[in-house]
Amino acid sequence: MKTQKDIDTNQEYKYGFTTDIESIKSPKGLNESTIKFISNIKKEPKWMLEWRLKAFNRLKTLKEPNWQKPKYPKINYQDLYYYSAPKSASDKPKSLDEVDPKLIETYKKLGIPLHEQKLLSGVAVDAVFDSVSVATTFKEELTKKGIIFCPISEAIIKHPDLVKKYLGSVIPLNDHYFATLNSAVFTDGSFVYIPPNVRCPMELSTYFRINDPETGQFERTLIIADKGSYVSYLEGCTAPMRDENQLHAANVELIALDDAEIKYSTVQNWYPGDKNGVGGIYNFVTKRGACRGKNSKISWTQVETGSAITWKYPSCILQGDNSVGEFYSIAITNNHQKADTGTKMIHLGKNTKSKIISKGISAGRADNTYRGLVDINSKALNSRNYTQCDSLLMGNKCGAHTVPYIRNKNSSSTIEHEATTTKINEEQLFYCNQRGLNQEEAVSLIVNGFCKEVLQQLPMEFAVEAQKLVEISLEGSVG
């Protein structure tokens, strides 16, 4: 029998290691020269720098939002580094063999063996180590179909027309504080363009990892699915153990044109802080998708298990007639973690449909809030929304909250909202134990059952990983 102590030790953050690769850093502080430094090191064209500076000027007039439930200590933006790159990346490796072996080692520890992954899984990986993309695989196969999948820094140079047209078109420069901060100082991220009537033949995937102390992470991702195309994109995160709080403010923009579909899946496992709530990542992310064309579809699936604070609302703007937005979410908070997450479904086109399935699980002293907006415009006739928010509580020191905002401005549309809050039930555990399952197995079975509708939405290889993550995140939280 495993003792409680064994379990506690085992469940310590699994990916708590750092690699000592020398880094190039920008000077500390948020100012024009930092932004110029980033733009310069990325060899960006002038328009990009101007865009960043415009964002920075706008930022000066903004204040951090403070309506969210989890509060956090004031962030000193002048005390952060805004750029850090593994040194060996500045002279661009041509192939994996040229990549710093230490980096490869890090990926292996994370379970991303690039070489084997290439052969076995058929997943193209655009791996971000700190801020710079060091290895992109499967590029050739994608290129044949006309698909562009590259670091956004590369896209800015090689595909300026696409970037100019779409960057900031869903999350504009004058959005809220963190989104605008990202626009000013973003370092790298992924760019995807799927040409008309192309079905992307593989799941596109990226892994992010924070490595350098005091480095804010400001990824920027832009995905465009042109008419009649389809793409499924996976994002997974792990981070090394660390004491300082680290700010992570990514922006993700999705654009789906006529009859196109984008499926975006996330497994988020940033360092959550220790059992006493010390350290951990602040994950303040802006994710927004525009169903710009008719019959288009955007589907967000997220499994959020990490971070000290998770604050994100992956949203869909349903502009095209008959467009569909979906949001499937599992948010698990344990110990002192806090999550304020949900979605926004903005119905603008006729016959638009949205579906929200949210599963919040709280254990320990954690606090979990679902916050969501369903807004059906006066012209969005015959639109529908279905929302289901379920909360599961483990123990009696945690909290679950549901804050739905619902606006329907026409009489031909319907909105349904269902919400439940349940406690993990001693009798259910007894039942499972009586059938031979131990406490951990029983909890994992019940929780996985609770999350099933969302786990089912994940691509196969991710679903297995996510299921494991759900188990690890809750080990030792009952009994």
Added chain:
Amino acid sequence: MLKINGLKASINDKSILNGLDLEIKAGEVHAIMGPNGSGKSTLANVLSGKSGYEVSGDIAFDGENLNDVPIEERAQKGIFLAFQYPLEIPGVNTNNFLKTSLNTIRKSRGQKELDTLTFLKLVKEKSSELGIDEKFLSRQLNVGFSGGEKKKNEILQMKLLEPKLSILDETDSGLDIDALRIVADGVNSSKSEDNAFLIITHYQRLLDYIKPDFVHVLSKGKIIKTGNSDLGVQLEKSGYANL
């Protein structure tokens, strides 16, 4: 197989079992009857190792003292409880639950775990033996099941897991005649020289189908009378008040 000596159990300082003695040998079927509140379900729970009770006295199973053995290990050693109120577990597929349970128990016995195909074949066989519609195997565990379906599911689990000692906690209550027959067939077809049954019931009705070797009357946490199957018939006529 099972030897209970001076078993006492209380919950929140309220004593429920007050020095209960019982011995069950392999190959035997015992029935426990008794009025409401006499401690029947508590006995079933305490034998399974459910927490929340203050327990003293001894429970020995196959010569081993169970006092400090947790619930799942008792189950792995072969104690099965058919629940009076089987629990609903949303999102968990019944087949999947049965397979997880069976394989956990097989593993603890040093047997090979069954792959999905072999398992499905086995569960199909067992459910058709019991005349259970296999459609409910693909539904969520006990969710939206009728009372009868839940009880049938318990008996199916019993058949699958092949326990040494099966405790049926008022499995017959709320069942129609057809479902009652399925439960009884389940027990009768599982009976062997190597296993035993403890059937907790209010009514003689089930004992018309499953003939017990012993009938015990439980009152105020003690066995006050033991007899053969005639005792059940007699109780049905005269009630507990005259004992």
